[in-house]
Amino acid sequence: MSNHAEGATSTGSSQTPFQNLRKNTLIAYQKVSEALKECSLLIKGLENQVEGTVQVAQAKLERIDAELNGQFNIIQVLVGSLHSKKVDAKVQYDKVEAASNCQNTLQQILNSLSECEIAGNTTVQDQQLGKAKAHNQSDGLKAPDKKGADNMTSSVHEELKQRGIHTLWDFVDEESIREVTGRAEITYQQLQIVYQRYAEHVESLVRKVDAHLSKIVKAKGDCSLQRGAVLEKQQRIRILIAEVHKLFRTVEIAYQQLESLAKQSASPNISQESNTRSNQQLNQIVAQSEALMEELGNESELIKTSIEGYRLKNEQAREAFVSFVNFAPQVQLYMQEVDKWQNQFELKRQQSIEDFEEVEKLRTWYEYFQKSYIQMESEIERRRKFEAKLRLQVQAMQSFLESELAAEHRVRIEFNEQNHRYLPQNLKVMLEEPPTQYQIYPTILDHEETQILDYEKLPESTKPVVGGGGDTSTKTSEEEERNQRINNQRK
Numbered sequence: 001m002s003n004h005a006e007g008a009t010s011t012g013s014s015q016t017p018f019q020n021l022r023k024n025t026l027i028a029y030q031k032v033s034e035a036l037k038e039c040s041l042l043i044k045g046l047e048n049q050v051e052g053t054v055q056v057a058q059a060k061l062e063r064i065d066a067e068l069n070g071q072f073n074i075i076q077v078l079v080g081s082l083h084s085k086k087v088d089a090k091v092q093y094d095k096v097e098a099a100s101n102c103q104n105t106l107q108q109i110l111n112s113l114s115e116c117e118i119a120g121n122t123t124v125q126d127q128q129l130g131k132a133k134a135h136n137q138s139d140g141l142k143a144p145d146k147k148g149a150d151n152m153t154s155s156v157h158e159e160l161k162q163r164g165i166h167t168l169w170d171f172v173d174e175e176s177i178r179e180v181t182g183r184a185e186i187t188y189q190q191l192q193i194v195y196q197r198y199a200e201h202v203e204s205l206v207r208k209v210d211a212h213l214s215k216i217v218k219a220k221g222d223c224s225l226q227r228g229a230v231l232e233k234q235q236r237i238r239i240l241i242a243e244v245h246k247l248f249r250t251v252e253i254a255y256q257q258l259e260s261l262a263k264q265s266a267s268p269n270i271s272q273e274s275n276t277r278s279n280q281q282l283n284q285i286v287a288q289s290e291a292l293m294e295e296l297g298n299e300s301e302l303i304k305t306s307i308e309g310y311r312l313k314n315e316q317a318r319e320a321f322v323s324f325v326n327f328a329p330q331v332q333l334y335m336q337e338v339d340k341w342q343n344q345f346e347l348k349r350q351q352s353i354e355d356f357e358e359v360e361k362l363r364t365w366y367e368y369f370q371k372s373y374i375q376m377e378s379e380i381e382r383r384r385k386f387e388a389k390l391r392l393q394v395q396a397m398q399s400f401l402e403s404e405l406a407a408e409h410r411v412r413i414e415f416n417e418q419n420h421r422y423l424p425q426n427l428k429v430m431l432e433e434p435p436t437q438y439q440i441y442p443t444i445l446d447h448e449e450t451q452i453l454d455y456e457k458l459p460e461s462t463k464p465v466v467g468g469g470g471d472t473s474t475k476t477s478e479e480e481e482r483n484q485r486i487n488n489q490r491k
Contacts, residue, residue: 017275022258028282029255032248035289039241042300046237053307054230057314061223064321071328072213078331079209085342086202092349093195099356100188103181106363110177113370114169168373172366180362184355191348198341205334212324219317226310233303237296244292247285254278394440401438408435 164170412435420428 017272018258021275021278024279024282025251025255025258028286029251031286032244032251032289035244035293036248038293039244039296042296043237043241046234046300046303049304049307050230050234054227054310057311058223058227061220061314061317061321064318065220068321068324071324072216075209075213075328075331078335079206082202082206082338086199089195089198089342089345093191096188096191096349096352096356099353099360100184102356102360102363103184106177106181106359106366109363109366109370110169110172113172113366114167116168116370116373118166118168118170168370171369177362180355180358184352184359187348187352187355191345191352194341194345194348198338198345201334201338201341205331205338208327208334209331212320212327215320216317216324219313219320222313223310223317226306226313230303230306230310233299233306237299237303240292240296240299244289244296247289247292251282251285254282397440401440405435405437 412431416431420431423431
């Protein structure tokens with residue numbers, strides 16, 4: 001445009017300044033007009049692309065998103081539920097793991113039983129008494145004193161040794177312990193496997209759900225960003241076209257003014273200075289329009305690239321939605337698998353708890369068995385002292401009765417010597433009845449009946465869950481000796 005204006009000015013020797021300006025204005029008007037037409041075609045094509053490729057595709061995507069929103073919410077609630085179930089399962093598993101410690105404590109007690117010898121050795125007794133004192137203080141139990149233990153006869157110990165019983169371990173039912181602890185260990189191992197499988201299935205399903213939802217969220221976000229870039233460039237193109245249109249209006253007004261002057265006068269008077277200034281302005285307008293058109297060309301390429309980028313992002317978003325739609329029905333199958341492992345976990349957990357409860361019963365039983373044995377030694381001595389004390393009291397009472405009876409005989413003999421001969425026969429009969437004699441002798445129950453009565457008095461929680469060693473139906477030598485003594489007293 002600048003070359004055309006300068007050419008028109010240089011050839012102005014045959015033209016007036018007005019004619020030269022009018023010619024240059026017409027040329028500028030035509031160029032800017034052509035640029036404006038190109039802008040119109042460009043914006044129309046871009047608007048069609050934006051509307052057809054971006055806006056329509058975005059509307060479809062939003063419609064799909066709205067239609068699947070309900071399923072999204074359901075899946076998200078499901079994921080939250082899975083997380084809660086997993087946390088609850090971990091809490092329950094930790095409880096079982098804590099309960100499994102009873103096996104270690106049971107083993108410690110059994111080791112202690114194996115060290116607790118049954119013998120009259122005072123060193124061993126001292127050790128056991130020391131353990132009993134320390135072990136029983138927290139339970140409020142009174143450990144036997146050394147004096148009572150030292151006074152125990154060796155008959156019970158000897159009888160136990162004859163049965164092959166040397167330590168408290170010999171009273172342990174090893175087969176029952178192996179059966180209970182072995183079953184608990186196997187069940188616990190099975191529980192560990194089931195819990196691991198259950199946790200893996202939950203994690204797998206959560207990861208798959210998160211992957212699909214994250215993919216959709218990312219695709220929607222990418223589409224939104226890309227669409228924003230397209231609309232931003234579209235707005236920039238509209239601004240550039242508005243600038244071109246403004247330049248066109250400027251040239252159009254100037255041309256219309258020159259045409260109006262030409263109609264008023266065949267040769268309007270314009271100075272050379274005004275002509276030069278006007279031509280410079282025309283050159284600037286044409287240069288601006290060319291620069292705007294160049295920028296429009298660059299922006300149009302960029303917006304086409306952005307539209308293509310949006311198309312790809314939109315396609316990825318649609319693929320993400322399609323993938324989710326195909327995945328959604330499979331969630332039910334995955335949930336069935338998770339529920340199956342959850343049910344197995346609950347069964348194994350309950351079974352494991354029950355098994356460890358049995359182990360805990362064994363632990364409690366043998367713990368109190370050891371305590372009770374230590375108390376039993378002093379109890380045996382106490383009972384023997386009681387029998388001796390009672391025997392002395394009975395002997396004293398028998399001596400008292402015999403003395404009273406002898407005194408009564410003497411009084412009666414003295415009475416008879418003084419009065420018997422003077423009484424008629426029918427009255428003497430009343431004096432012939434001898435004094436009543438009293439004998440004290442024990443009445444004891446059969447050994448088995450005594451044992452049953454003593455056992456029934458025990459609380460349910462203290463009754464044994466497994467049998468101990470030894471034959472409970474065999475009488476000890478002490479009991480046989482006592483029964484023999486009682487029989488002799490009856491005679």
